Amino acid sequence: MPAQRTKFYQVGSFAVGNRLLPIEQRAVQAGMERRNSLTSGHRACRGCGEALGARYAIDAAISASGGRLVAVNATGCLEVFSTPYPETSWQVPWIHSLFGNAPAVASGVAAALRAKGITDVRVVGQGGDGGTVDIGFACLSGMFERDDDVLYICYDNQAYMNTGVQRSGATPPAARTSTTPVPGNAFGQGKNVPMIAMAHEIPYVATATVADLRDLEYKVRRAMELRGARYLHILVPCPLGWVTEACDTIRVARLATESGLFPVFEAERGEVTDVTKIRRRVPVDDYLRLQGRYRHLFGDPPQTEVIARIQASADRNIRRFGLVD
Amino acid sequence: MDDKPFAITLGVGSSLANKTGAWRTERPVYLDRLPPCNNACPAGENIQQWLSLAEEPSYEAAWRQVMRDNPFPAIMGRVCYRPCETACNRGKLDEAVGVNSVERFLGDEAIRNGWTMPVEAPPSGKRVLVVGAGPAGLSAAYHLTLLGHRVTVADSGSAAGGMMRFGIPRYRLPREILDAEIGRITAMGVTLELNRTITDLPAAMRGYDAAFLAVGAHIGKRAYIPAGDSARILDAVSVLRGMEGDAGAPLLGRRVVVYGGGNTAMDAARTAKRLGAADAVVVYRRTRDRMPAHDVEVTEAAEEGVRMKWLSTIAHADGGRITIEKMRLDETGFPQPTGEYEELAADSVVLALGQEADLTLLSGLPGIEVADGVVKVGPNMMTGCPGVFAGGDMVPAERTVTVAVGHGKKAARHIDAWLRGGAYEPPPRHGLADFDLLNTWYYSDAPATVRPKLDVARRISTFDEVEGGLEESTALFEARRCLSCGNCFECDNCYGVCPDNAIVKLGPGLRFAVDLDFCKGCGLCVAECPAGAIEMVPEVT
Numbered sequence: 016m017p018a019q020r021t022k023f024y025q026v027g028s029f030a031v032g033n034r035l036l037p038i039e040q041r042a043v044q045a046g047m048e049r050r051n052s053l054t055s056g057h058r059a060c061r062g063c064g065e066a067l068g069a070r071y072a073i074d075a076a077i078s079a080s081g082g083r084l085v086a087v088n089a090t091g092c093l094e095v096f097s098t099p100y101p102e103t104s105w106q107v108p109w110i111h112s113l114f115g116n117a118p119a120v121a122s123g124v125a126a127a128l129r130a131k132g133i134t135d136v137r138v139v140g141q142g143g144d145g146g147t148v149d150i151g152f153a154c155l156s157g158m159f160e161r162d163d164d165v166l167y168i169c170y171d172n173q174a175y176m177n178t179g180v181q182r183s184g185a186t187p188p189a190a191r192t193s194t195t196p197v198p199g200n201a202f203g204q205g206k207n208v209p210m211i212a213m214a215h216e217i218p219y220v221a222t223a224t225v226a227d228l229r230d231l232e233y234k235v236r237r238a239m240e241l242r243g244a245r246y247l248h249i250l251v252p253c254p255l256g257w258v259t260e261a262c263d264t265i266r267v268a269r270l271a272t273e274s275g276l277f278p279v280f281e282a283e284r285g286e287v288t289d290v291t292k293i294r295r296r297v298p299v300d301d302y303l304r305l306q307g308r309y310r311h312l313f314g315d316p317p318q319t320e321v322i323a324r325i326q327a328s329a330d331r332n333i334r335r336f337g338l339v340d
Numbered sequence: 341m342d343d344k345p346f347a348i349t350l351g352v353g354s355s356l357a358n359k360t361g362a363w364r365t366e367r368p369v370y371l372d373r374l375p376p377c378n379n380a381c382p383a384g385e386n387i388q389q390w391l392s393l394a395e396e397p398s399y400e401a402a403w404r405q406v407m408r409d410n411p412f413p414a415i416m417g418r419v420c421y422r423p424c425e426t427a428c429n430r431g432k433l434d435e436a437v438g439v440n441s442v443e444r445f446l447g448d449e450a451i452r453n454g455w456t457m458p459v460e461a462p463p464s465g466k467r468v469l470v471v472g473a474g475p476a477g478l479s480a481a482y483h484l485t486l487l488g489h490r491v492t493v494a495d496s497g498s499a500a501g502g503m504m505r506f507g508i509p510r511y512r513l514p515r516e517i518l519d520a521e522i523g524r525i526t527a528m529g530v531t532l533e534l535n536r537t538i539t540d541l542p543a544a545m546r547g548y549d550a551a552f553l554a555v556g557a558h559i560g561k562r563a564y565i566p567a568g569d570s571a572r573i574l575d576a577v578s579v580l581r582g583m584e585g586d587a588g589a590p591l592l593g594r595r596v597v598v599y600g601g602g603n604t605a606m607d608a609a610r611t612a613k614r615l616g617a618a619d620a621v622v623v624y625r626r627t628r629d630r631m632p633a634h635d636v637e638v639t640e641a642a643e644e645g646v647r648m649k650w651l652s653t654i655a656h657a658d659g660g661r662i663t664i665e666k667m668r669l670d671e672t673g674f675p676q677p678t679g680e681y682e683e684l685a686a687d688s689v690v691l692a693l694g695q696e697a698d699l700t701l702l703s704g705l706p707g708i709e710v711a712d713g714v715v716k717v718g719p720n721m722m723t724g725c726p727g728v729f730a731g732g733d734m735v736p737a738e739r740t741v742t743v744a745v746g747h748g749k750k751a752a753r754h755i756d757a758w759l760r761g762g763a764y765e766p767p768p769r770h771g772l773a774d775f776d777l778l779n780t781w782y783y784s785d786a787p788a789t790v791r792p793k794l795d796v797a798r799r800i801s802t803f804d805e806v807e808g809g810l811e812e813s814t815a816l817f818e819a820r821r822c823l824s825c826g827n828c829f830e831c832d833n834c835y836g837v838c839p840d841n842a843i844v845k846l847g848p849g850l851r852f853a854v855d856l857d858f859c860k861g862c863g864l865c866v867a868e869c870p871a872g873a874i875e876m877v878p879e880v881t
Contacts, residue, residue, distance in 0.1 A: 025395065025820045025829070027784035030870060032832025034848065035395060035820070045832040047845050055841045055858035056355030061363065062862035066839040101352040228836055254862075262863030265837055269781065295781075 028229045043078045043232055044070075050077045050106060052086075057104035058096040062261030064251035064268065065093055065143065065170045068225045072168050072249065073107060073139065075232040079239035080137045085110070085124055089117035089142025089151055092177040092253075093170060115150040117142045118158040121165040129164075137239065140167040144185035145175040148208050152184075155208075159215035159244045166238045166245045169208065172253035180256040187276070188328070189321050190308045192256070197311045202324060212246040213285045219245040221281035225252070226269035230291060234281060250277050258307020270302040275329035278336040290336045299326045360840060364861035366876045368834075368854055373773035373826025373872065377424035377439060382738070383410045383479075383746040387424055387439055388827060394442055394819040400455060402819075403446040407457055410745050411482040411525055412475065414451055414517045417444020418807070419508055420742045421634045429775045429825050435788035438810075438818040445815035451520045459528055461488035466759045469494065469548040471538050471701065474502020475741045476554035476732030478522060479748025480755070481530045484552075487756045491530050494544070496537035499584070500526075502556050503733070504741060506581040509607050511614070511803045538701050541728070550727045550755050553702075553715070554748065557695040557733035563599070565689070570659025576600065576608035576692035583611060593687025595619045597662055599654055600692030601631040606638060608690045609646040613800045621647045621684065623654060625667050625675045644800050654689065655681060662686045697734040712736070720764065721751035729755055773826025777872030782833065786821045789814045828852070828873040834865035 026033055032045030043049055052073035059066040077084050088094045088111045097104040098111065112120045121140030128136050140158075147155060147169040158165055174192050175181040182192045184206045189199040212220045218241045223231040231249065238245040252259060252267045259267050271277040272291065276299060279291035300322060303309040312318045333339050377387040385406060393402035406413045417440055428436035449455075466489045470477045473495035481491040499505055500522050504513060526532050538544045545551050560575030567573060574590065576598065582590040596612040598605050601624035609620040622641070624631060627650050631638065642648070649664065653675070656663040662684050667675035699715065702708050707724030709716040714736045721729045731747030733739045757764035792808035799806055810818060828851050835843045835852055842859035843852050866874045 025784065025822065025824070026782050026831050026870060029782040029784065030831035030833050031836025032830065034830050042832070042836070044836040047847065051841050054354065054356060055855070056358035056360055057840070058355075058358070058360070059839060061860040062864055063839045067837065070839070070841070097355070102355045102357065103353075104355040260863075261860075262867040264839075264862075264864060265868050 031228055042229055043075050044228055050074050050082075052077055052105060052107045053097060054104050054106050056102075058099065059092070060255050060261070062254045062264045063096075064225050064253060064264045065172055066096070067264070068170050068231075068249045068251040069093055069141065071225065071228060071231050072141070072235050072247065075235035076137070076139050076166065076239055077107060079236045081135075083136045084108070085136060085138050087111075087117050087121040087124055087138065087140045089140075089146030090114035090177075091143035091146050091175075092172075093141065093143060095177055114146050116154055117146060117151050118165070118167055119154040121167065122154075122158050122161065122163040125164045138165045140165050142169060143176070144169060144171040144173060145177075145183045147171075148184040148206060156211075156215070159212060159217050159246070162217060162243045164242050164244075166235075166247065168247045168249060170249050170251045172251050172256060174253070174256050176253045176256040189312060189325060191311060192308070198318075198321070199308070199311065209246070209248045209282075212248075213282050215244070216285040217244040217246065218242070219281070219283055220248075221246075222248045222250070222277070222279050224250040224268040224272055224277060224279065226265050226272065227279070227291065230279065237281070256308070258310070259305055263305055267302065267305050270297060270305065273297050274299045274302045275333040275338055276302060276325070278332045278338060280336055287336065290338055292340060293333070293338045296339060299329050359857045360860050361842075361855075361857045364856075364859060364879055366861045366863065366878050367856065367859060368861070368863065368865050368874050369877045370828060370851065370854075370874050372770050372828075373777070374770040375773050375825040375827065376427035376429055377437075379772060380423040380427035381746075382423065382740065382743040383416070384749060385409045388822060388824060390446070391437070391439070391442060391819045391822040392824065392829060394446065394816065395822070397816050397819070399446055399449050400453075403450045403455060406443060406446060409749060411457075411479060412447070412521050412741075412745060413443050414447025415475075415504060415513060415521055416742060416745075417441065417447050417809070418513050418517065418805075419504070421636070421740055423742075429773070429778060430821060430823055432775050433780055433783070433823075434785070437821045437823075438788055438791075441789070441791055441810045442815050442819045445810050445812070447517075447521070448809055451517065456524060457486070457528060459485055459488070461486060463490070464488040464759065466490070466549045467492070467547065468755060468759075469545055469551045470554065471495075471541075471544075471551065472502060472554035472556055472732065473497065473500035473522075473532060473534070474554055474556050474732055474744060475504055476556075476744035476748040476751075477502070477552065478525055479745040480552045480554065480731065480752045481748075482525045482528070483749050483752030484755060485525075485528050485530055487752065489756065489759065492533060492548075493530060494533045494536045494538055496535065498535055500532055500534065502554075503558075506558070506584050507577065507604070507607075508741075509580065509583065509611050509803065511610070511799070511806050512607075514805050541701050541705055549759055550729065552748075552751050552755060553723075553728065553730040553734065554732035554744070555697060555699075555701065555734055557697040557739065559696045559698055560691060561693045561696055563691060563693050565654050566656045568656075568658040571657040572659070572688040573657060574688060574690050576604045576690050577695055579608055579690055580604070580611065589615055591688075592617060592690070595685045595687050596621070596690060597654070597684060597686040597688070598622045598690045598692055600624065600694070601626065601633055602692060602694065603633045603637050604695070605692035606633050606641045606646070608692050610641050610644055612690070613644055613646060614803055619647070619685075620645070621649055621686075623649045623652045623664060623684075625651065625653045626673075627651060627669065630673065640806060643796055645796070649684075651675065653677070657686070657689050660685065660687065662689060695733070695739075699734065720754040720758075721747060722754065722758070727758070770826070773872055775825075778823060778825060779868060779870045779872070780823070782831065782868075782870040783823055786817070788821065789818050824871045826872055829871060831870055833868045833870060834874060837864045837868045839864065
């Protein structure tokens, strides 16, 4: 059952809110009483996509669990900018242990709650792509295969941004990072963790971006309706690492999906159940040109064969997930 | 500081103590821009505002918003040429918002429910004489009444409405609609004196503190056409006027030639068709793209079987036939004769070559300046004679109902200020909300709705209204296609997309504020505002 789309109310459900909708159909983020689980004063960069994605996701999870929620955080930007000792930006019970063990800690919290007979408190694990795709990967896989009652959310900004933009297993081909200088990251490397999560045949796997709030909130709500291991992979552009304007964070996330480079879908028990169709398809150039990490592709002369390879991977996603009718 | 561990500067607590606003080099500022529809409206309606009220839906509030500027929504919804829709930004996205359809719906709704306009201003004790009960005169009378003045409208016609009654055929404007909207104005206390032709204005103005002249342009221009004795030559204004009298419809015959290229020519030809002409031909000396007639009129006339002869002039007219000379456009676009002739059967020739204003009532007034057959007025609509204002077709402007209504409103404001011994200062205009300021991603895909039209067979055999109105649900849908260009419509995007929770939502109808303690100035709110209602302004350090 895909996210319900509202039709013909000026902005339908593309915008955050809609004054013409009944209250119960409005987004969590549109509410004056939203939790702001990640509150002001955090030290994320201007226009940080991850801060935005984290607030979207955790606010929605708090709303879905009636405020009975524990968040477990891996090391990374999200943890560093929100909790420089001795202050915190979190307005939710929150724990951080190490870079590589957030899924295991989340499993432990879930086990402790079960041991105490507490059933209404839910557990969310969260981390960046570094802590999820690479360093915490074994713990994550274990959490999946044991089907622990945890929703794990990965905020994917496609590199280790906290330590200075080093390549991760989620860095896309041709992207320049501090460890993959020009010509950028190699083709044919990296891993697709949403697909790997699906291979564990867990109850729920979904991808989302900060450019489609209603879809993101729906997926958190859907995940919270289920028990067992659930995985949500959210694309969160990073102005610093992607070398984009601070004001382009949402635009670049939107272009990632509209070009087909980042397929937005949901899957249950290893099978894709729904995809978000591309609304206004664009060539990958539109997405790449906004970002300094791909600037070397558009020099004189432009590296057309590299761009064509990236376009081919977008086309493959479109074909594979049926993103265009 | 002393009681804190090494290198720690803050106590244990919330990050709210950390005022990240200090990082800022620019700040977002909310502003209102002028939407293109409002900018284009000759009557100065706040179109976006009433569309927004209609969306809720609160139709009565929307209608009252229209009525603040224009007392004729139901008439506008039928006869206005819709400059708002030409200017509409949505036209660049898919199709323009059907502003006119929604306005018509509101106007009809008001007539159906008997909504009225209360006069709340205290009586000023001043009296104003309005000459001419057309759209300009009635609009001025309406606005002056709302401002607390006592108004008398004198008109030489047997019924009020001016060209709305005697120039616009009833298949475009049914008379019950016209009567209802005029009746609403007289019910507000406007005195209407029909069949009264004013020739001596200074005498007529005794007992009045100011006058607004809007006598229109009712005299059909004549062109010299070499014609035999038996040729039947009429003018379009008289033909259309004859449709409203008791004398019965004018006799035009089976083959009618209309000479001219304006809206009046189209109406004359379409009327001839309805009166039973087998053939109605419009003869015009230029090409279609140079016709003054509006596209919608030309299209509807063609649908009804009116034939067009471009690049043609009438060289000679006789009983039963006319001779046409073909023309060609020279490099300046002026038609030049070619010496090629053809003949055309014609029982009558109707001249629709424009109208002139009858300005005899101005004789004996000091300071009046007339140029090109129209009266010169200042930016405050006042003639050279203090206290005498003028508007509508008798002053230099485009001659449409909507323009006249706008003149009446503008003149009323200036007359009001003049009567109170001051000057009316129009509020400053906001900068224009251009299409490139919008973020159109956020708007729903919604194709325009089309009004139902009477089928052609019914159109050419009756004077029934050609175009129908929208159902309530379609009108609502159409209103909700508005993009709210340049003005916040509370979509909550800024509130949602701020990574620092630095946008404060003030509640329904109250919009938003920026919490400058925490705003880092990233500009996401500006980039993702659909309406272009926020801008970044450099911080002054």
